[in-house]
Amino acid sequence: MKKLIEIKGLSKSFDDNLVLKSIDLYIRENEFITLLGPSGCGKTTLLRVLAGFEVADEGTVLFDGAYLDDTPPHQRQINTVFQKYALFPHLNVYHNIAFGLKLKKLPKDEIDRLVKEVLKLVKLEGFEHRNIKTLSGGQQQRVAIARAVVNKPKLLLLDEPLAALDLKLRQDMQYELKEMQQALGITFVFVTHDQEEALTMSDTVVVMRDGEILQIGTPEDIYNEPKTRFVASFIGESNIIPGTMLRDYRVKFEGLEFDCVDKGFNLNEAIEVVLRPEDIELKPATDGIVGTVTDIIFKGVHYEIIVDVKGKEYIIHSTDAQRVGDKVSLVFEKEDIHVMRL
Amino acid sequence: MNSVRRLVWPYLIWLGLLIVVPSVFIVLATISTFHIFNEYSFKFTTESLQFLRDPIFINAFRNSWKYAGMTTLICFFIGYPVAYYFARSENRNKTLYVALLIVPIWSNMIVRIIAWENIFKPVSIINLFGLSFDLIGRDSAIIIAMVSMYLPFMIFPIYAVLDKMDTALIEASRDLGASATQSFFKVTLPLSLGGIVSGVIMTLLPAMTAFALPERIGGGTIILLGNLIEKEIFRGSFSIAATVSFVVMIVMLGLFMLIIRFDKEGETLL
Amino acid sequence: MKKHLFGTSLQISLTLLTFFVIYLPIAIIILLSIHDSQYVFTEFGFTFRWYRAILDDRPLMDAIFVTFQIAIISTIVSTLLGTLFAIGIHSLRKSARLRVMVLNNVPVVNPDIVTGIMLFMIFRFIRISFGFPTMLLAHIFFSIPFVILSVLPKLKSLDPNLFDAALDLGATKFKAILYVIVPSIKVGMIAGALIAFTMSIDDFIISYFMKQGEFHNVSTLIYSRLGKRQISPAVFAYNSLVVILTVSIMILFNRMNRNHQKIKGESV
Ligand SMILES: Nc1ncnc2c1ncn2[C@@H]1O[C@H](COP(=O)(O)OP(=O)(O)OP(=O)(O)O)[C@@H](O)[C@H]1O
Ligand SMILES: [Mg+2]
Numbered sequence: 001m002k003k004l005i006e007i008k009g010l011s012k013s014f015d016d017n018l019v020l021k022s023i024d025l026y027i028r029e030n031e032f033i034t035l036l037g038p039s040g041c042g043k044t045t046l047l048r049v050l051a052g053f054e055v056a057d058e059g060t061v062l063f064d065g066a067y068l069d070d071t072p073p074h075q076r077q078i079n080t081v082f083q084k085y086a087l088f089p090h091l092n093v094y095h096n097i098a099f100g101l102k103l104k105k106l107p108k109d110e111i112d113r114l115v116k117e118v119l120k121l122v123k124l125e126g127f128e129h130r131n132i133k134t135l136s137g138g139q140q141q142r143v144a145i146a147r148a149v150v151n152k153p154k155l156l157l158l159d160e161p162l163a164a165l166d167l168k169l170r171q172d173m174q175y176e177l178k179e180m181q182q183a184l185g186i187t188f189v190f191v192t193h194d195q196e197e198a199l200t201m202s203d204t205v206v207v208m209r210d211g212e213i214l215q216i217g218t219p220e221d222i223y224n225e226p227k228t229r230f231v232a233s234f235i236g237e238s239n240i241i242p243g244t245m246l247r248d249y250r251v252k253f254e255g256l257e258f259d260c261v262d263k264g265f266n267l268n269e270a271i272e273v274v275l276r277p278e279d280i281e282l283k284p285a286t287d288g289i290v291g292t293v294t295d296i297i298f299k300g301v302h303y304e305i306i307v308d309v310k311g312k313e314y315i316i317h318s319t320d321a322q323r324v325g326d327k328v329s330l331v332f333e334k335e336d337i338h339v340m341r342l
Numbered sequence: 343m344n345s346v347r348r349l350v351w352p353y354l355i356w357l358g359l360l361i362v363v364p365s366v367f368i369v370l371a372t373i374s375t376f377h378i379f380n381e382y383s384f385k386f387t388t389e390s391l392q393f394l395r396d397p398i399f400i401n402a403f404r405n406s407w408k409y410a411g412m413t414t415l416i417c418f419f420i421g422y423p424v425a426y427y428f429a430r431s432e433n434r435n436k437t438l439y440v441a442l443l444i445v446p447i448w449s450n451m452i453v454r455i456i457a458w459e460n461i462f463k464p465v466s467i468i469n470l471f472g473l474s475f476d477l478i479g480r481d482s483a484i485i486i487a488m489v490s491m492y493l494p495f496m497i498f499p500i501y502a503v504l505d506k507m508d509t510a511l512i513e514a515s516r517d518l519g520a521s522a523t524q525s526f527f528k529v530t531l532p533l534s535l536g537g538i539v540s541g542v543i544m545t546l547l548p549a550m551t552a553f554a555l556p557e558r559i560g561g562g563t564i565i566l567l568g569n570l571i572e573k574e575i576f577r578g579s580f581s582i583a584a585t586v587s588f589v590v591m592i593v594m595l596g597l598f599m600l601i602i603r604f605d606k607e608g609e610t611l612l
Numbered sequence: 613m614k615k616h617l618f619g620t621s622l623q624i625s626l627t628l629l630t631f632f633v634i635y636l637p638i639a640i641i642i643l644l645s646i647h648d649s650q651y652v653f654t655e656f657g658f659t660f661r662w663y664r665a666i667l668d669d670r671p672l673m674d675a676i677f678v679t680f681q682i683a684i685i686s687t688i689v690s691t692l693l694g695t696l697f698a699i700g701i702h703s704l705r706k707s708a709r710l711r712v713m714v715l716n717n718v719p720v721v722n723p724d725i726v727t728g729i730m731l732f733m734i735f736r737f738i739r740i741s742f743g744f745p746t747m748l749l750a751h752i753f754f755s756i757p758f759v760i761l762s763v764l765p766k767l768k769s770l771d772p773n774l775f776d777a778a779l780d781l782g783a784t785k786f787k788a789i790l791y792v793i794v795p796s797i798k799v800g801m802i803a804g805a806l807i808a809f810t811m812s813i814d815d816f817i818i819s820y821f822m823k824q825g826e827f828h829n830v831s832t833l834i835y836s837r838l839g840k841r842q843i844s845p846a847v848f849a850y851n852s853l854v855v856i857l858t859v860s861i862m863i864l865f866n867r868m869n870r871n872h873q874k875i876k877g878e879s880v
Contacts, residue, residue: 100781349700457637
């Protein structure tokens with residue numbers, strides 16, 4: 001698919017604080033791309049550069065192959081759903097949504113039609129005359145989305161649009177947003193620091209830290225093949241174990257050798273191994289990695305079991321309970337061993 | 343909103359021209375022969391500074407502190423409880439009552455001074471009620487008139503802070519075992535310091551530099567710094583007026599430092 | 613938690629005392645404005661003639677006209693400029709904002725007489741002719757900081773992305789300010805305008821330094837007449853009219869506000 005946005009060598013600093021460090025990224029048409037990273041890593045700043053509210057110190061942004069850098073925000077075919085919505089408090093739902101259309105000087109009946117249409121899309125029919133202060137958080141969020149998409153942008157930027165909602169509503173909205181994106185055929189750049197949200201919704205996940213991109217990939221890639229320890233620990237829970245890559249397809253950790261699917265390392269290179277808690281199975285102690293169950297917590301769908309292996313704690317998710325004090329063996333497939341460079 | 347930062351520049355230029363430049367003039371006029379009325383020469387001289395030792399100045403300086411200080415003190419002890427009363431009041435008309443304190447300001451200041459002059463002189467409209475005072479030139483008359491003039495300026499800033507203060511803070515302190523009196527001195531009072539400082543400044547400085555009021559109520563015999571400045575500048579002794587203004591500015595800067603400590607952006611100044 | 617400090621009765625007495633000291637001069641002025649004689653106070657003689665005398669007092673009428681002309685123009689100009697400057701100041705980073713606000717607050721704290729002298733010197737220095745132009749500039753000068761002080765807290769309470777949201781939806785900077793920021797801070801602007809108007813109407817000291825020959829606003833006119841001992845009760849009549857008008861407007865406002873709240877069913 002065609003590249004809609006190309007970001008090349010983008011850097012931005014506030015005073016002496018380097019917030020974006022030479023970012024390279026392209027975004028394809030119709031893609032649902034998520035920027036994921038801890039608070040303060042520069043996600044909002046990157047969005048604001050795309051929207052035109054901040055000027056990058058270095059680097060360029062191409063939009064549909066044309067330089068975007070000198071286009072002021074109001075002339076970009078990009079709209080934003082802001083972190084706390086930024087709805088206009090003095091305007092009702094209708095006028096908030098019609099704001100952009102009126103600036104384009106569309107005829108009144110056309111505006112009416114478009115507003116009706118988008119209200120239907122966000123399931124807020126009949127809310128035209130409501131004061132925005134009387135809306136619930138979820139409804140405000142829908143108005144914010146409606147206000148942006150009604151302008152038919154080519155690119156929609158969403159800055160943690162679900163952060164203020166409670167868990168249930170949030171899950172519903174995740175689903176609806178995804179549906180909306182497919183129905184509208186608009187490219188979405190979605191910011192979150194919730195890894196689960198990123199994995200459920202996106203076509204592509206971009207993991208950031210301290211103004212740098214650590215990894216770009218499909219949710220499966222990111223989850224299964226984290227490239228660094230940070231990505232591994234940030235995306236889901238994991239057991240991270242120091243080890244050595246003996247040669248291609250052969251790794252050693254916890255004093256034992258295992259087959260694996262990774263290759264391309266130096267002989268005897270020091271590495272780290274990621275084992276996801278749900279990939280480990282517990283068997284009555286025989287051979288392999290053996291430890292003692294020290295704690296077990298019921299988590300609803302599964303149990304979280306803590307196993308002590310020679311002083312190191314492993315987290316295991318399992319639908320079968322164990323008893324504290326039991327001796328167990330940790331069993332896993334070779335595909336479940338993820339090797340990371342240090 | 344970075345793109346609207348440019349809007350600040352014209353304001354800085356405006357303030358620079360109308361505050362910084364004349365401040366420099368005042369300093370120059372105090373310590374040199376600089377004089378805006380005729381030539382602009384800068385020969386360093388302590389001639390004007392000598393005036394600070396003149397009994398006329400010393401007397402005016404003392405008077406200013408005496409009357410303005412007394413006025414401020416009285417305004418504080420009346421104003422704080424009043425502000426407190428309004429802030430805690432649940433009367434639905436309380437904003438109206440607070441607003442009614444502004445009304446007298448709409449009545450011309452000079453006219454209000456004339457009213458007090460009438461009250462304090464023996465033959466006046468209050469004879470109609472069988473009353474007659476002869477207080478023109480007395481300390482009490484000046485202080486009463488000043489209190490009447492400046493009391494609202496003590497009440498407003500204190501009221502503003504107290505009204506905004508979260509009553510849960512008082513409840514929390516009571517909950518933690520403080521008595522009503524302790525809560526007041528340990529929570530309410532410290533939190534209203536910003537308002538108090540603003541109130542004190544808005545009372546003290548205008549009172550110190552008043553000239554119409556002392557002239558009328560003082561019967562022409564009591565001279566404050568304000569009278570001195572006014573007389574000297576219209577007599578043409580620009581450097582003396584500047585020197586006295588310089589002294590006032592130093593007092594102001596001292597008080598200003600206090601404000602900056604308690605209320606960085608001056609939100610209590612309104 | 614009903615227990616009040618320094619006893620409620622003391623608070624109430626002090627509040628009554630406050631209103632008494634503040635309103636006593638007003639009452640005296642009203643009394644003077646309806647008392648027939650200027651010099652004899654043995655017996656009350658009711659009259660309205662001083663109110664009619666306002667119209668016959670040419671210099672007073674001129675001064676009233678000047679006062680309102682300057683108040684209206686300086687209020688409009690300082691509200692507009694003050695709002696724009698406040699928007700600029702608000703967009704600064706904290707440290708820069710604090711520094712600008714220190715400068716902004718100098719005229720607020722500065723005693724009027726010092727402000728008067730400063731403006732006197734600078735206007736003299738750049739040779740603006742004294743009278744109407746300097747008085748107007750002076751009033752704009754001392755009003756702007758108050759407008760800024762009353763607009764700034766409103767700006768702070770806005771969603772920080774409001775302005776960007778307007779740009780995002782296709783508004784130019786100018787339209788974003790006009791259609792989004794201004795309506796959201798209009799309460800602060802109105803408050804600022806009211807303060808500016810009040811200060812302008814009331815000002816004596818600064819105007820006194822801007823005077824020129826027979827050009828007067830009400831304050832400087834009365835002061836000059838005081839010196840010449842030719843004060844006419846027409847002045848008191850005018851002043852009483854202003855006070856009565858303001859009080860009525862305030863009470864009316866309060867009524868309207870309350871009814872408004874009842875209709876909307878929410879308190880402001
Ligand atoms: N206008 C600004 N001035 C100075 N520093 C800023 C500004 N905006 C952001 N920063 C700094 O840049 C860094 C990145 O901020 P950014 O808002 O992009 O983070 P984020 O990833 O969106 O975080 P969050 O998840 O908390 O929203 C932070 O350290 C922040 O303090
Ligand atoms: Mg953010």
